[in-house]
Amino acid sequence: MAKLIAGHQVRKVRRQAGLSQAAMAEQLGISASYLNLIERNQRPLTAQLLVRLTELYDFDPRALNAAAPGGGGDAIRRRLGDPMFADLEIDRTELEEWLAAAPGGAEAFARAYDRIGGGAAATAAGDDPLAAVRREVERWRNHFPDLDAAAEALADELRLSAGDLYAAIAERLRVKHSLTIRVLPVEVLPDALRRLDLHARQLQLSEMLDPASRTFQAAFQLGAIEARAEIDALVKGAGLAERAAERLYRRHLTSYFAAALMMPYARFLRACEATGYEVELLQRRFGAGYEQVAHRLTTLQRVGARGLPFFMIRIDRAGQASKRYAGASGAVLVEAEGRCPLWRLHNAFDRPGRIERDLVELQSGERWFTLARTVHPQGARAGQVSAEFVVGLGLTADLAGSLALARGLDLTGAATPIGLGCRSCTRPQCPQRSAPPAGRALLFNDRERGLSAFSFVED
Template sequence: MAERKLLAGQPVRRLRRQAGLTQAAMAEMLGVSPSYLNLVERNHRPLSTTLLVRLAEKFDFDPRTLADGEPGGGTAAMRRRLADPLFADLEIDRGEVDEWLAAAPGGAEAFARLFDQAGGDHAAPLPASDPMGEVQREVERWRNHFADLDAGAEVLADELRLVGADLYGAIVERLRVKHGLSIRVLPVDVMSDVVRRIDLHARQLQLSETLDAAGRTFAVAYQLAAIEMRGEIEAVARGAGFAERTAERLFRRHLSSYAAAAIVMPYARFLRACEASGYDLDLLGHRFGVGFEPLAHRLTTLQRVGARGLAFFMIRIDPAGQVSKRHAGASGAAMVTAEGRCPLWRVHHVGARPGETVAQLVELEDGARWLTIQRAVSPRGWGGVEGRFAIGLGVAAAQAGSLAIARGIDLGGRATPIGLGCRACHRPACRQRSHPPIGRALIVNERERHVPALHFVGD
């Protein structure tokens, strides 16, 4: 953040109001004049490195959230919204957006929220009921970090370690002794397409034989969390205030899965292992006995106050390019929240090579650089159909220097220029382009033919 001007008036003002301070009182605490703080809050002065450090010392917060807290997600996010066909005739340029954010951050944030609530794309309005979308927004509101669940899971994990080093065996024993539940592994022709089922009449947790060792451990951890952390899970679920039961149940399932992962990968122990190994994904997977996908998901949750990990994002994409899971966490990554994606991003290329990890340095139009990590996974299928997904992980290039996978990669060197889908991308002369960008006129010259990627009609 020290390498660029950070206009963070709105988050600084919000931080001051949450602390119940006047500008004069906060300025005195920070050792600056009230007039200077007033200019910062009005985005007439950028936030200096010195003032940023003082804010971090005086208030319990992560400095990275100042950048994440820019109105509407910042200039790039606002330009994506303004690329909607509804605004095509206005020809709003970047300078106007910057002036808007600086002069009226509250109004810009209000516009962004209203636009997002309306569904954004007026050519394809949101359905009347979208429980999965509601849950996704609630998870991102929490930045996929639930401190109470992590704390409760750590207590459980410590108690289980006293029983023995075998986590699966310790959980099975606790379920049997404390809750009267036995574990029964059943053949696939009995379980059909179910991998986990609780039979309260028989007092059994039934698991499919198709689950591998990691899957069985997660299944029993899920059941233990659902029973012993029910209070914490219910408190968070009720706080979401969903209007429909379907969304509430989906959210509760996410929270139970979160708690199960926190039992298998307890926060403090997992973070220490990450930092000591340089976030070595293979080593972490072996040490905690988890697959790549649950490991990737856990990396997006490490945002405990005073003990934060790197701000990773995660996305899961199928061979048709459809997103079935996305977690921006604290990263604020536009590649996760955008509906479009770029075919130059290698997450779309790894499907043919399951198990192989591919790293790529990419740069968006706004200059944001990310080190991304891609791997294909193949969940066991039924009826001869094998599932296949690509998992994409990413972290800001400025934070990636300590990663084991970054060794040998020049993080300040050449990066692959990517966009957020052709409709939102204005990069010229891209040979991979499939559609013209929204808001730009399409010029057709019958006397010339440009590169194939720019030839949209006919051939």
């Protein structure tokens, strides 16, 4: 954090304190003209000034990420990727100038866009608790330092009491919270994987859970008790309008803590770097599931100890996304409502349990290295519907060279050309196209048939 562009946040602090630029500059020990340049994002906020802001105005440095208008430049850029804005050709420089000159306007645009459901969606974001929670998670880039610190301290304490994490959690629940863990037959818990019976002082777990899931559920319960203060503070700070959104957000935060307890930050990051982020090896080392490790990889953004910026998405066979975390990656692949069938993410369904690698290139020129593998949620019995999803992980191609799973792949070579769904993609003559791009006039030639069923104005 030696240099940080944070003009909007500094201006907000000054206005909340009721100070003119000259008055605040005098208190900070800088010139008014220099403060003016900082507020216009033409000068960085140095570490020394950040300390002074914290001392003088009770300013929380974590708000620098959280308070960015519209969620910051990457979030605004993802919104502007909507087909309705395709003809405007707003580049990164113009976007940065807009954020610097009119942060309030950028925030207003983001709220209006989200409220109408991303331009084309029928449900308003204000009525969708899932959308509200996703915005809050991405506002933090899916990294919650207070939860990580608390989970890491507790993990170190538990390691001293027992070598087996599940046994250590069970013992702590029993001794400190008077809760015993009881694994019950599926006939007793036919429709549940975890149940807290306060009358019997039992945490009841289904026998259908595998060891990794059993540990996670026990860690979830311990986190709900021992990290309650940290979770309460985050939920309160989110200011979510609906009770349903609060409950969903609390569940996400408790799950985050459980994963951080199973995969403590510093130890997990060291293992990632030592193994080349080899997901299946990390599974075995930390006794976790594939999806648990994949999600954890999106959270490694501790200041001074950052991991690689992965994104994660989980889809079903219909291409519907049930989980998606952009984290610090800024990946438009996560935010897009549609997905390109040319992306090998979908191919993983045909090869259960095997990791599919792909190098893809978007129309913008962005190149991503992605991994995909099937996962199966716990709990299905013979004769019942068994759910199946594909979990996709991605990283910009220029950062993927250190990955164990990228070995032998030319990351600068040919990549699969993909879009963000047919309605958003303007690649001409795509044989896989199922719909014309939004906002482009169709062309017809009765004497010719191209590779695609749709021809359209390209410029």
